[in-house]
Amino acid sequence: MSIEFRHVRKTYPDGTTAVEDFSVTIPSHSTTVFVGSSGCGKTTLLRMINRMVDPSEGEVLIDGEPVSGIEPVALRRRIGYVMQNSGLLPHRTVLDNVATVPVLTGTPKAKARQEALAQLDRVGLDRSLANRYPGQLSGGQQQRVGVARGLAADPNILLMDEPFGAVDPIVRDELQQELLRLQRELGKTTVFVTHDIDEAFLLGSQVVILQRGGIIAQIGSPAEILAHPASDFVADFVGAKRGKRRLTAEERSAGDDVLLVDAGGYPAGVISAPDGRLILAGAGPKSRSVSNKTDQAGDA
Amino acid sequence: MLFVQAIQWILDGSHWSVVNFQAGIAQELADHLWISFVAVVFTAAVALPIGLFIGHTGKGRAGAVVIANVARAVPTLGLLSVLLVMWLAFPPTVLVFVLLGVPPLLAGAYAGLESIDRQTIDAARAVGMTERQILFQVELPLAAPLILGGLRSSTLQIIASVALVSNFGINSLGDFILGGLAANDFVQMTAGAILVTVLALLVDGVLAVLQRLAAPRGVSRGRGPSTARVRRLPVAPRGAPIPEGK
Numbered sequence: 433m434s435i436e437f438r439h440v441r442k443t444y445p446d447g448t449t450a451v452e453d454f455s456v457t458i459p460s461h462s463t464t465v466f467v468g469s470s471g472c473g474k475t476t477l478l479r480m481i482n483r484m485v486d487p488s489e490g491e492v493l494i495d496g497e498p499v500s501g502i503e504p505v506a507l508r509r510r511i512g513y514v515m516q517n518s519g520l521l522p523h524r525t526v527l528d529n530v531a532t533v534p535v536l537t538g539t540p541k542a543k544a545r546q547e548a549l550a551q552l553d554r555v556g557l558d559r560s561l562a563n564r565y566p567g568q569l570s571g572g573q574q575q576r577v578g579v580a581r582g583l584a585a586d587p588n589i590l591l592m593d594e595p596f597g598a599v600d601p602i603v604r605d606e607l608q609q610e611l612l613r614l615q616r617e618l619g620k621t622t623v624f625v626t627h628d629i630d631e632a633f634l635l636g637s638q639v640v641i642l643q644r645g646g647i648i649a650q651i652g653s654p655a656e657i658l659a660h661p662a663s664d665f666v667a668d669f670v671g672a673k674r675g676k677r678r679l680t681a682e683e684r685s686a687g688d689d690v691l692l693v694d695a696g697g698y699p700a701g702v703i704s705a706p707d708g709r710l711i712l713a714g715a716g717p718k719s720r721s722v723s724n725k726t727d728q729a730g731d732a
Numbered sequence: 733m734l735f736v737q738a739i740q741w742i743l744d745g746s747h748w749s750v751v752n753f754q755a756g757i758a759q760e761l762a763d764h765l766w767i768s769f770v771a772v773v774f775t776a777a778v779a780l781p782i783g784l785f786i787g788h789t790g791k792g793r794a795g796a797v798v799i800a801n802v803a804r805a806v807p808t809l810g811l812l813s814v815l816l817v818m819w820l821a822f823p824p825t826v827l828v829f830v831l832l833g834v835p836p837l838l839a840g841a842y843a844g845l846e847s848i849d850r851q852t853i854d855a856a857r858a859v860g861m862t863e864r865q866i867l868f869q870v871e872l873p874l875a876a877p878l879i880l881g882g883l884r885s886s887t888l889q890i891i892a893s894v895a896l897v898s899n900f901g902i903n904s905l906g907d908f909i910l911g912g913l914a915a916n917d918f919v920q921m922t923a924g925a926i927l928v929t930v931l932a933l934l935v936d937g938v939l940a941v942l943q944r945l946a947a948p949r950g951v952s953r954g955r956g957p958s959t960a961r962v963r964r965l966p967v968a969p970r971g972a973p974i975p976e977g978k
Contacts, residue, residue: 479858482858484857484858505860505861506860507860508857508858508859509859509860513858513859515851515854515855515858517851518855519851519852519854519855519856519858520852521856521870522849522852522874522950523873523874523948523949524950525950532859533859533860536859536860536861536865565949565950565951566950567950567951568950581859
């Protein structure tokens with residue numbers, strides 16, 4: 433299920449342009465992240481995929497089929513959607529929330545609930561929560577229910593609109609790892625929107641950095657973007673320019689761990705170097721998992 | 733002790749069948765309730781669809797506020813006289829009370845829908861609910877307490893005002909008030925006033941219980957303060973010009 437944006441443009445009646453001429457191909461079975469500051473049109477673009485927003489010009493295609501030709505309600509039922517603050521129905525139990533879409537598409541209620549229980553297992557929620565109401569859950573638990581609901585109808589496409597934006601950093605970390613695990617298991621075509629560049633680099637195999645008006649500042653893998661920022665804007669956005677990601681090894685180090693500091697002189701992490709020799713873990717962005725912990729905590 | 737005498741007057745069994753050779757309490761009570769009931773049904777038939785439409789689509793809100801305010805400003809007794817002089821019968825009576833009952837219910841309906849978190853509705857739409865499913869499965873259950881709050885106000889106003897029809901020879905509990913006034917029988921007059929008041933409060937109490945029961949479980953259960961919030965909201969629906977009719 434690949435998704436293609438073809439010269440998409442969105443202008444609102446009051447004359448503001450949210451997106452001008454956006455074209456991107458989203459490969460199937462992998463995660464693409466739209467990242468940018470507020471007002472860059474990333475959510476608008478995401479919502480064009482399930483026709484919550486219709487483009488003024490241009491087309492969005494799923495496997496070559498224009499979504500404009502698909503009835504919105506039918507389209508939305510086959511695309512998973514997870515949003516910030518979960519968007520759960522407050523008057524329905526966790527189980528009924530998860531079973532929402534299967535019930536809408538005609539699955540008998542008892543069967544849908546049975547399958548919803550399995551979805552709870554999948555997203556790491558205890559079955560004892562099944563009969564609670566969303567208001568009785570923590571923010572992190574609510575987001576897990578949101579993900580379970582998004583996956584319940586087994587959609588090929590999963591849209592996630594800043595799903596972890598409102599939870600605390602520790603829970604966010606857990607949820608991100610959980611999502612990576614799910615993605616390895618399920619291989620959905622996932623489109624993820626965030627304003628957090630660290631989250632984008634962690635989750636995305638393809639990252640699209642957006643500027644105001646949905647203009648693509650750079651598109652590529654996290655490693656490509658980090659190693660070769662296309663512009664000052666990108667360098668600034670990913671933190672390379674501020675020196676947050678330019679790490680140097682501190683001279684005085686005890687034991688086999690060498691302390692890494694960023695350009696501002698702040699400790700950013702450690703790297704193991706037995707006998708003063710760095711262990712190279714293959715090229716690429718893997719090393720960031722040890723290098724930028726403080727960075728992430730600082731941003732949160 | 734006028735008040736005690738009035739209570740005794742009501743408790744006097746003979747007054748339930750005949751008062752001054754005319755209809756007794758039972759008959760007047762039945763007529764009063766019947767006119768009120770018909771008026772409330774028509775009020776709901778007019779106000780609910782309009783209120784739900786406005787609340788769901790967000791369209792026509794300004795117009796509804798204006799019309800509701802105008803309707804509230806109409807002098808009930810005056811309109812009743814005009815209509816009855818032109819067309820002495822049951823239908824115009826009901827029409828006047830519908831006019832009186834529509835604004836609170838209309839406000840309750842659209843304020844109830846508007847009070848729902850936009851994100852909840854957006855999410856319902858995004859997972860593939862049709863507009864009808866959003867209305868019946870999301871908006872109505874969540875707005876039920878506010879809608880019933882509006883219905884309570886409407887009903888209270890209608891029951892209290894129906895006594896006016898006695899001015900025009902139509903049976904209602906107002907007969908005791910007017911009859912008592914005419915005959916300088918202040919005991920009967922007070923008894924009539926008490927009957928109207930108690931009836932209004934009783935019906936209001938029943939609706940209050942319904943309103944409580946209608947509060948969606950997930951919203952009222954497990955979070956103490958939110959129960960209070962749901963109950964307090966009807967007093968001041970957002971942007972609604974109508975105070976609760978108490």
